[in-house]
Structures are given as structure tokens and as C-alpha cells.
Amino acid sequence: MQHRNITFIGAGNMAGAIIAGLVEGGYPADLITVCAPSATHRDALAERYGVHSRSDNAACAAEAEVVVLAVKPQLMADVCRALRSEVDFSGKLVLSIAAGVTVERFCALLGDRLNIVRIMPNTPSLVGKGMSGLYAPDYVTADDRDFTAALMTSVGKICWVDDEHGINQVIAAAGSAPAYFFLFMEAMQQEMERQGFPAEKARLLVQQAASGAAALVEASPGVSLGTLRERVTSKGGTTAEALKVMNEQKLPEIVASAMQAAIARAQDMEKQF
Numbered sequence: 254m255q256h257r258n259i260t261f262i263g264a265g266n267m268a269g270a271i272i273a274g275l276v277e278g279g280y281p282a283d284l285i286t287v288c289a290p291s292a293t294h295r296d297a298l299a300e301r302y303g304v305h306s307r308s309d310n311a312a313c314a315a316e317a318e319v320v321v322l323a324v325k326p327q328l329m330a331d332v333c334r335a336l337r338s339e340v341d342f343s344g345k346l347v348l349s350i351a352a353g354v355t356v357e358r359f360c361a362l363l364g365d366r367l368n369i370v371r372i373m374p375n376t377p378s379l380v381g382k383g384m385s386g387l388y389a390p391d392y393v394t395a396d397d398r399d400f401t402a403a404l405m406t407s408v409g410k411i412c413w414v415d416d417e418h419g420i421n422q423v424i425a426a427a428g429s430a431p432a433y434f435f436l437f438m439e440a441m442q443q444e445m446e447r448q449g450f451p452a453e454k455a456r457l458l459v460q461q462a463a464s465g466a467a468a469l470v471e472a473s474p475g476v477s478l479g480t481l482r483e484r485v486t487s488k489g490g491t492t493a494e495a496l497k498v499m500n501e502q503k504l505p506e507i508v509a510s511a512m513q514a515a516i517a518r519a520q521d522m523e524k525q526f
């Protein structure tokens with residue numbers, strides 16, 4: 254892949270996960286700068302991955318070919334206004350990983366026809382197992398799209414969406430989704446502890462079941478998820494009883510409502526931020 258000079262504005266959980274995945278995947282650390290007001294997170298990334306750590310957003314953005322906006326959505330407008338007063342974004346590629354801040358909003362904040370790609374990543378990028386949705390307005394060049402795709406492919410898999418609303422749907426299915434699985438796994442671990450297993454053993458059982466199931470899905474592209482489920486579910490057996498409880502208590506409906514709530518929140522944020 255091409256290597257460009259990248260500045261991350263924000264050094265939090267998601268920026269850190271992408272930086273870790275990039276550097277561990279071979280992206281030159283020397284080409285990455287991370288900017289945040291306090292030294293705590295950015296210096297930890299600098300120490301761990303060898304990237305540059307600085308506090309001056311505008312100076313770092315001005316020197317970069319690629320600026321990754323990785324602050325919380327509610328701070329994005331203030332951060333962008335401060336950048337715009339000092340940085341000329343023409344000729345730069347801007348990548349936003351924020352939920353709920355649209356291309357239209359970024360153009361209003363940073364300049365018309367801003368060269369921007371919206372990315373919706375997730376934290377498993379940290380271990381090279383990320384899933385990112387990507388959206389770019391029509392005028393973004395093939396070269397910039399290819400660079401962004403290669404960048405995010407180096408920390409996981411990618412999926413382009415044609416319509417910007419697709420980013421909100423990606424949030425529901427991938428950006429927020431690790432937390433759904435963690436909640437499910439936490440509940441399983443807690444029940445095993447109630448059953449008398451020590452925490453460490455309970456976690457191991459749950460962790461291996463989850464990562465094994467995910468690996469099996471990945472290794473069986475032609476097999477539906479329903480079929481994989483059925484292969485575990487012996488007639489009259491234990492799994493059938495467990496799934497009966499989950500269906501009686503409407504787990505599929507709960508999941509659907511939760512995903513719809515994530516999408517609705519992203520749409521609210523688009524109006525708010």
C-alpha cells in the first residue's frame with residue numbers, strides 16, 4: 254500500500270485501536286502523528302508504537318497529507334473550526350471516524366467539496382480484526398478511495414456504502430456491535446461464576462466459545478448462520494432448551510430493537526452535532 258503522512262486528531266480508544274493495527278501491520282510509525290490536548294493517551298501511544306505525539310492540532314494537520322478526525326462527535330465542530338482558521342484543507346485527505354457527523358456538516362466546517370471519506374471502524378481493529386464501513390462523496394478520487402480502503406484493510410475488513418445513511422447502519426452492525434457481544438459474553442461469564450466456576454475459567458470458556466463460533470462462521474462462507482446454529486442443536490438436547498428460552502424471551506426482537514436504537518441515535522446526532 255501507499256504510505257502517506259497521517260495525523261490523528263484524538264488519541265482515544267478508536268484512534269489507538271487503528272494506530273495499533275496499522276503499526277503492527279507494518280505501516281511506518283514515523284509517518285504517524287497523534288494529537289490530543291493531554292499527554293496521557295498520546296504519549297502512551299507514542300511509547301508503545303513509536304508514533305509522534307504532539308499537542309498542536311493545527312500545526313500537525315497543516316503538515317499532514319491525511320488528517321484523521323478521531324474526537325467525540327460533540328467536540329467535532331469546535332475542533333474543526335479551530336483547524337479551519339489555520340489549515341488549508343485543499344489537497345489533503347480528511348478521514349472522519351465520528352458517528353453522527355455528516356459530510357455536509359464537515360464541508361460547512363472545513364470547506365466546500367472537502368476531500369473526505371467517512372469511516373465507521375470498530376475496536377477489534379486493535380488486533381487486525383476490525384470491520385469498517387466507508388463512504389465518500391462522488392468527487393473523491395479513486396486514488397484517495399484506494400488509499401483509505403488499503404489503510405483500513407490493514408486493520409481488518411472493509412465495506413463501502415453508496416449512501417451515507419449506510420454508515421449509520423454499519424454502526425448498528427459493526428461499529429457498536431463489539432459491545433453487544435461483550436455484554437452477551439459478560440452475562441455468560443457471570444452465570445458460570447454463579448454456577449461456581451472461578452472468573453478466569455468462566456472467561457476462558459466463554460472466550461473460546463465466542464472466538465470459535467466467529468472463526469467457524471468465517472471458515473464457512475457458503476453455510477448460513479441458521480445452518481451453523483442447527484448443527485449445534487441436537488433434537489431434544491440441551492441447546493434446543495437454551496434457544497427455546499432465548500426465543501420465548503424474544504432475543505431476536507431485542508437485537509433488532511437495539512440495532513434500530515443505534516441507528517436512530519446516529520440520526521439524532523446528525524441533527525445535534
Ligand SMILES: NC(=O)C1=CN([C@@H]2O[C@H](COP(=O)(O)OP(=O)(O)OC[C@H]3O[C@@H](n4cnc5c(N)ncnc54)[C@H](OP(=O)(O)O)[C@@H]3O)[C@@H](O)[C@H]2O)C=CC1
Pocket residue numbers: 262263264265266267268288289290291292293294295310323324325326328332350351352373374375376428429
Ligand atoms: N470507541 C469506538 O468503539 C468507536 C468510536 N468511534 C468514533 O471515534 C471517535 C472517538 O471515539 P473514542 O476513541 O471512543 O473516544 P475517546 O474519548 O476514547 O477519545 C477521544 C480523544 O479525543 C481527544 N480530544 C479531546 N479534545 C480534543 C481536541 N480539542 N483536540 C484533539 N483531541 C481531542 C481526547 O484527548 P485526551 O487523550 O487528551 O483525553 C481523546 O484522546 C468518536 O467520534 C466515535 O464516534 C467510531 C467507531 C467505534
Ligand SMILES: O=C(O)[C@@H]1CCC=N1
Pocket residue numbers: 352424428429
Ligand atoms: O458509541 C458510539 O457512539 C461509538 C460509535 C460506534 C461505537 N462507539
